[in-house]
Amino acid sequence: MARITERAQRGGHSGVSIEDVAAAAGVSTATVSRAVRGLPRVSPATREKILDVAAALGYVASSSASGLATGRTKTMGVLAPFVSRWFFSKAIEGADRELHARQYNLSLFNLGGHGSNRERLFSKTMVYKQIDALLVLCMALTPDELDHLQKIDIPLIVVGGHVEECAYIGIDDYAASSTAVRHLIDLGHRDIALLHGDDETDLNFDVPRVRILAFKEVMAAAGLPVRPEWDEWGDFTLRSGQEAFRRLWERPGPKPTAIFCASDEMAMGVIFEAARAGVRVPEDLSVVGIDDHDFADAMGLTTVRQRPDEQAELATKMLLDELNGVSGAVRSAVAPHKLIVRRTTAAPPS
Amino acid sequence: MARITERAQRGGHSGVSIEDVAAAAGVSTATVSRAVRGLPRVSPATREKILDVAAALGYVASSSASGLATGRTKTMGVLAPFVSRWFFSKAIEGADRELHARQYNLSLFNLGGHGSNRERLFSKTMVYKQIDALLVLCMALTPDELDHLQKIDIPLIVVGGHVEECAYIGIDDYAASSTAVRHLIDLGHRDIALLHGDDETDLNFDVPRVRILAFKEVMAAAGLPVRPEWDEWGDFTLRSGQEAFRRLWERPGPKPTAIFCASDEMAMGVIFEAARAGVRVPEDLSVVGIDDHDFADAMGLTTVRQRPDEQAELATKMLLDELNGVSGAVRSAVAPHKLIVRRTTAAPPS
DNA sequence: TGGACAGAATAAACTGTTTTGCTGCAGCCG
DNA sequence: CGGCTGCAGCAAAACAGTTTATTCTGTCCA
Numbered sequence: 001m002a003r004i005t006e007r008a009q010r011g012g013h014s015g016v017s018i019e020d021v022a023a024a025a026g027v028s029t030a031t032v033s034r035a036v037r038g039l040p041r042v043s044p045a046t047r048e049k050i051l052d053v054a055a056a057l058g059y060v061a062s063s064s065a066s067g068l069a070t071g072r073t074k075t076m077g078v079l080a081p082f083v084s085r086w087f088f089s090k091a092i093e094g095a096d097r098e099l100h101a102r103q104y105n106l107s108l109f110n111l112g113g114h115g116s117n118r119e120r121l122f123s124k125t126m127v128y129k130q131i132d133a134l135l136v137l138c139m140a141l142t143p144d145e146l147d148h149l150q151k152i153d154i155p156l157i158v159v160g161g162h163v164e165e166c167a168y169i170g171i172d173d174y175a176a177s178s179t180a181v182r183h184l185i186d187l188g189h190r191d192i193a194l195l196h197g198d199d200e201t202d203l204n205f206d207v208p209r210v211r212i213l214a215f216k217e218v219m220a221a222a223g224l225p226v227r228p229e230w231d232e233w234g235d236f237t238l239r240s241g242q243e244a245f246r247r248l249w250e251r252p253g254p255k256p257t258a259i260f261c262a263s264d265e266m267a268m269g270v271i272f273e274a275a276r277a278g279v280r281v282p283e284d285l286s287v288v289g290i291d292d293h294d295f296a297d298a299m300g301l302t303t304v305r306q307r308p309d310e311q312a313e314l315a316t317k318m319l320l321d322e323l324n325g326v327s328g329a330v331r332s333a334v335a336p337h338k339l340i341v342r343r344t345t346a347a348p349p350s
Numbered sequence: 351m352a353r354i355t356e357r358a359q360r361g362g363h364s365g366v367s368i369e370d371v372a373a374a375a376g377v378s379t380a381t382v383s384r385a386v387r388g389l390p391r392v393s394p395a396t397r398e399k400i401l402d403v404a405a406a407l408g409y410v411a412s413s414s415a416s417g418l419a420t421g422r423t424k425t426m427g428v429l430a431p432f433v434s435r436w437f438f439s440k441a442i443e444g445a446d447r448e449l450h451a452r453q454y455n456l457s458l459f460n461l462g463g464h465g466s467n468r469e470r471l472f473s474k475t476m477v478y479k480q481i482d483a484l485l486v487l488c489m490a491l492t493p494d495e496l497d498h499l500q501k502i503d504i505p506l507i508v509v510g511g512h513v514e515e516c517a518y519i520g521i522d523d524y525a526a527s528s529t530a531v532r533h534l535i536d537l538g539h540r541d542i543a544l545l546h547g548d549d550e551t552d553l554n555f556d557v558p559r560v561r562i563l564a565f566k567e568v569m570a571a572a573g574l575p576v577r578p579e580w581d582e583w584g585d586f587t588l589r590s591g592q593e594a595f596r597r598l599w600e601r602p603g604p605k606p607t608a609i610f611c612a613s614d615e616m617a618m619g620v621i622f623e624a625a626r627a628g629v630r631v632p633e634d635l636s637v638v639g640i641d642d643h644d645f646a647d648a649m650g651l652t653t654v655r656q657r658p659d660e661q662a663e664l665a666t667k668m669l670l671d672e673l674n675g676v677s678g679a680v681r682s683a684v685a686p687h688k689l690i691v692r693r694t695t696a697a698p699p700s
Numbered sequence: 701t702g703g704a705c706a707g708a709a710t711a712a713a714c715t716g717t718t719t720t721g722c723t724g725c726a727g728c729c730g
Numbered sequence: 731c732g733g734c735t736g737c738a739g740c741a742a743a744a745c746a747g748t749t750t751a752t753t754c755t756g757t758c759c760a
Contacts, residue, residue: 015479017746028710033748043708058501060478064423065746067414068715075457083446084439084644093433096460100470105480106458107425110446120450128410129365130455151408238648272648294434295645298588298622367716378740383718393738415716418745 016059025053036061075105076319077131079122081139083110085236086265086293087308091137091159094309098316107131111139124148133319135159135312136166138207140198155322155330157315160308161207167330169315171337173207176304177214177260179339180288183302184258185222188347189286192219193230193256195244195266211262211290230256234266241269249277257348258286264293264303271299271344282346292340300343311335366409375403386411425455426669427481429472431489433460435586436615436643437658441487441509444659448666457481461489474498483669485509485662486516488557490548505672505680507665510658511557517680519665521687523557526654527564527610529689530638533652534608535572538697539636542569543580543606545594545616561612561640580606584616591619599627607698608636614643614653621649621694632696642690650693661685 022029027046035042035050036059042050053059067073078095080088092108099106107130111120122145127134131154138160141149146164149156158168184192194215197208219226232248234240241261249255261267267289271281279285289296292305314333321329372379377396385392385400386409392400403409417423428445430438442458449456457480461470472495477484481504488510491499496514499506508518534542544565547558569576582598584590591611599605611617617639621631629635639646642655664683671679 015746018748019746029747030711030749031709034709037748041708046708058474060475062418062479062746064414064417064479065715066748068412068418068717068746069748071715073414083433083443084436086434089434089439092458093460093462096433096458097462100460100462106460108442108446108456108458110443110450110456112443112447112450124408125410129412129414238645242648268645269648295588295618298592298619368718369716379717380719380741381739384739387718391738396738412716415745416718418747419716419718421745 015062016057018059018061021050021054021057021059024057025050072132072323073105073130074103075107075131076316077107077109077127077134078137079109079111079127079134079139080137081111083108086291087160088137091308091312094307094312095135095316097309098313098320102320104132104320121145122148124151128152132323133157135315135319136163137161137312138170139163155319157319157330159311159315167318167332169311169318169333169335170207171304171306171311171335173210174214176290176306176337177211177262178218179337180290180304181215181218181260182222183339183341183345184260184286184288185218185224187258187286187345189258190224190348191227191230191254191256191258192224193232193248193259194226195232195234195241195259195261195270197234197236197262197266208262215260229253234262234269236263236265238265238269238272241266242273243269245270245273245277249279256285258288258345261287261289264289264291264296264301267301267303267344268293268295268299271301281344284349286345286348288345296340297342302342302345303340305338305340306335365412366407368409368411371400371404371407371409374407375400422482422673423455423480424453425457425481426666427457427459427477427484428487429459429461429477429484429489430487431461433458436641437510438487441658441662444657444662445485445666447659448663448670452670454482454670471495472498474501478502482673485665485669486513487511487662488520489513505669507669507680509661509665517668517682519661519668519683519685520557521654521656521661521685523560524564526640526656526687527561527612528568529687530640530654531565531568531610532572533689533691533695534610534636534638535568535574537608537636537695539608540574540698541577541580541604541606541608542574543582543598543609544576545582545584545591545609545611545620547584547586547612547616558612565610579603584612584619586613586615588615588619588622591616592623593619595620595623595627599629606635608638608695611637611639614639614641614646614651617651617653617694618643618645618649621651631694634699636695636698638695646690647692652692652695653690655688655690656685 018029018032022032025032027050031042031046032050035047036054063074076099078092080092082088083092096106109126111122133155136156136158141163156166158166160170162168194212196212216226229251230248232244234244259270261270267287270287274281274285281287289301289303292303296303318330368379368382372382375382377400381392381396382400385397386404413424426449428442430442432438433442446456459476461472483505486506486508491513506516508516510520512518546562566576579601580598582594584594594616609620611620617637620637624631624635631637639651639653642653646653668680
């Protein structure tokens with residue numbers, strides 16, 4: 001037991017080092033290093049020999065050692081508040097595509113919950129010197145965390161949400177929301193409810209706010225009233241969509257003929273719950289969302305499409321370019337969105 | 351200040367090293383190392399002083415350096431064929447919970463596609479010496495990849511699928527499938543279709559096979575026929591469920607009164623498509639799935655619940671215990687499952 | 701025939717930690 | 731008062747690479 005521990009702790013025999021390769025090939029470690037990394041100043045004959053020996057010995061460079069020597073870990077961090085929600089899992093997939101193509105690793109930091117519900121705290125210690133760059137996914141960050149973030153001196157970019165003084169990539173939320181609301185108005189709806197996302201609980205997270213603002217301004221521009229009792233709150237989940245519908249329909253008084261939902265998941269919750277309540281979509285109620293979730297097509301949900309995977313992929317590309325010396329590669333960019341009209345929106349009942 | 355400049359000019363990386371702390375506190379690096387890690391042989395007074403200095407300087411140990419010295423990276427790898435599908439994203443979340451609690455990092459390796467559709471290859475180089483342990487999520491692995499896996503000499507466990515000679519954690523697929531099928535039979539169904547998952551394209555991936563086997567044996571035991579024309583194929587996605595339903599209903603001849611689907615996503619595809627085709631669920635067609643997907647409750651889907659997050663969490667716990675010297679901590683275990691009866695199953699039309 | 705020059709290869713320094721002997725030093729007992 | 735114990739703390743040797751300054755070949759040309 002003692003021996004096993006000792007060996008494991010010291011790294012022991014478990015692995016072929018660059019010196020083993022150098023000795024076997026009859027060259028110095030410096031030459032092996034150059035050869036395996038494809039650098040110049042190694043003759044073709046020597047290079048070939050070294051590569052053969054390395055392959056035969058199954059040599060793989062220790063990432064810790066080269067990380068220590070170069071100051072680069074070849075790893076990018078991804079900071080996300082969730083991983084199993086549509087936007088985030090898609091974004092992670094997109095980031096991974098680019099990282100994989102460039103031989104980088106992906107280190108996932110899941111903060112689990114956002115805003116005041118945050119279970120875990122992001123701190124400098126978590127990522128400091130462990131990653132070369134950081135991709136932040138649509139996070140609500142506390143001032144404290146933001147402060148930590150600034151202190152880490154690495155390329156950083158935010159996807160899907162606006163964080164003070166950081167480059168960010170995402171759709172034009174105002175335009176996307178306006179498009180969705182205008183679609184409802186164009187169909188003839190006048191009584192439109194709003195199912196918006198988080199608001200008060202989140203700091204520095206203005207995606208929900210922008211979507212709310214767009215709704216109100218478009219409504220006002222069309223001369224339509226915004227009724228406070230039709231302003232429902234949700235947290236972007238299916239369940240919160242269901243609950244919002246229930247609250248809306250339980251309340252006495254007139255009912256809206258359409259709902260603009262700040263996310264597809266919430267829109268789907270509304271649709272499922274409407275079905276249970278015998279409210280027909282779109283005959284009695286039109287529903288429009290934002291995202292183009294994987295299930296949107298199957299459900300016939302009218303929505304505004306965005307592609308988080310492409311956004312994250314682009315962001316990752318920028319970060320890696322920056323690391324490769326392309327200074328100024330990291331910069332804000334607006335991702336495209338598109339209204340997809342399906343079967344959950346129609347003219348209001350006459 | 352002078353020191354910082356000097357370091358920068360020498361090509362030193364930005365950041366405070368253990369030596370800076372040692373110098374500032376007037377002790378040796380060895381003592382700093384012990385102090386910050388909470389090891390004994392440091393007097394309380396010295397420890398406090400060192401911690402103060404370290405905090406003031408914003409010292410964070412370089413993971414590369416300590417990784418090199420200890421042979422441990424404090425990082426666990428997670429190998430997954432997808433990240434945005436329900437099972438995988440939940441499992442990743444579960445693994446992360448445990449890792450985070452134990453101060454470990456999570457490195458994500460997404461192989462994108464499985465079996466013959468595999469876009470990327472898993473090789474030793476990817477993870478060798480970068481991670482202390484590896485969690486494999488429900489992967490179909492090629493013999494080649496399996497070979498690489500064996501060569502990496504680290505604790506390893508598989509979640510949600512059986513891989514030769516590896517410890518694995520997952521539900522009893524045979525029992526889970528049997529339960530679902532028996533539920534349909536108990537309701538009075540005799541004409542039951544099967545929507546199974548991948549089969550021929552996947553190597554070493556017998557979850558689908560076991561589910562098929564369970565279906566056939568339970569049907570046989572009940573004296574019911576298994577019709578080959580009602581044996582449909584899918585790849586666990588929503589879309590494949592939709593397509594399977596369409597194929598089933600386009601084909602001339604009698605229709606089944608129930609479908610057993612090997613995953614909830616496929617079951618939902620069937621339900622959506624049935625709705626479009628005017629087939630009522632459960633009046634005309636009962637549908638049962640496996641998983642208890644996030645959407646299952648809202649859709650009223652009868653299913654067999656499993657918790658990939660808990661499975662992955664347990665697996666991660668085992669791996670970390672093993673790393674902490676608890677030899678034999680990694681071992682196979684059967685995760686619980688439970689039939690959840692909701693509104694997509696009912697007695698067949700008389 | 702000697703010197704400049706280019707390319708290939710090397711020795712040695714360097715990255716930042718951990719860990720192992722080893723040295724002081726204080727307290728205690730005989 | 732000398733020897734024994736034990737605790738704090740230190741110097742130095744790993745760990746496995748990368749990088750710089752240098753040496754060693756030859757070759758070409760004056």
